């Protein structure tokens with residue numbers, strides 16, 4: 012298939028996908044015949060067939076012999092969305108769950124890992140990277156070629172990142188970007204320059220546990236802002252908090268947040284930037300999943316794209332899209348550029364050149380984009396498989412988020428089910444997921460959990476999820492202690 016043909020069929024698949032998501036075609040309904048759609052769209056029959064095949068791979072439609080293509084019922088429609096929480100509306104010191112150390116320890120994690128947010132390992136990008144590494148080494152592009160690399164990072168990589176940023180609505184140059192050791196390092200540098208010990212930092216609730224760890228380590232206080240499972244951070248709640256507390260900084264993942272998978276709509280992003288200006292707030296925008304949308308194939312416009320004051324520091328990396336071992340990340344620090352560069356100088360000096368140059372080559376050569384396209388399809392169908400498993404094996408009261416990108420699914424179990432207890436039970440059976448208590452400063456999400464769905468669904472992995480569902484059913488069969496008769500409580 013030529014490049015033009017693949018652009019045509021992907022575009023068509025995306026349009027039909029959007030029409031399904033907007034409800035124009037309902038589950039169970041027949042889609043236009045291949046011929047009719049080819050005529051309407053002025054494309055060839057083979058383009059329509061390729062588009063329909065793509066939607067089949069995404070598990071959105073199915074072909075029925077001699078009848079045509081039909082919209083599939085999505086298991087996620089059977090599961091309601093998680094509720095919006097109301098965290099304590101005041102700043103508190105962040106105390107990280109001791110479970111964190113357990114999960115970091117690879118020996119304890121179990122063989123089947125649904126816990127680490129790691130991209131798929133069954134794609135070709137690893138091989139391509141290894142070849143690129145080998146060639147760059149042969150060509151002597153690193154080691155013994157001039158000492159420390161540039162403090163702001165390798166120029167070819169910064170230029171590629173600047174080019175890609177156009178898709179996020181950002182007009183930045185290579186000189187506006189600093190390469191970091193993954194996204195975690197970028198956020199940590201940003202937090203260092205944006206805060207002083209004792210300051211209050213607003214975070215989404217639930218939020219990525221790494222933020223809470225940094226807040227704790229830097230002697231800061233966290234104020235958790237409720238987040239909607241599909242729209243993200245509540246701006247009303249943020250504004251209320253801003254009126255009451257001296258908040259210095261907001262850390263947020265507007266695009267496919269971790270753990271909810273929510274994606275903030277564009278108008279809300281614009282309104283958020285207005286709020287940042289009104290309260291003179293710095294924002295750390297974690298865009299690590301920004302290119303990993305699987306529904307429309309278009310990456311969301313970054314919050315930073317609406318920022319005219321340079322107060323948004325955008326942080327990202329290739330850890331979720333390629334491999335966390337690359338440790339290639341970056342920050343666009345806006346008006347804090349010099350302070351961030353200085354912090355980087357103090358903490359890391361410079362980074363190994365090889366991963367940076369290899370990443371730049373993959374971006375320039377188009378392999379990275381091809382890989383992303385492949386991953387979109389892969390993750391969309393792997394999420395559908397997981398949702399099917401949850402709908403089949405978990406009790407019907409289970410609520411599931413509807414991520415539009417990323418690699419994690421957030422589940423809310425009936426209130427009295429303790430996900431941490433399930434975690435320890437799972438470990439005895441050689442598998443691990445992330446219990447909800449990791450994603451907040453208190454135990455508000457004790458009945459929630461996150462499952463990473465990036466890896467292929469082998470029988471063994473499916474069985475582990477089915478087993479987890481059976482334990483949840485078992486747990487709800489036993490009434491919570493508060494509802495038991497005194498004679499039942501030992």
Ligand SMILES: Cc1ncc(COP(=O)(O)O)c(C=O)c1O
Pocket residue numbers: 128192193194195196219221264269297299327328329330331335339340
């Ligand atoms: C939202 C978010 N930000 C940052 C990170 C850390 O990324 P990196 O491995 O690039 O440091 C993670 C890793 O899970 C994450 O989920």
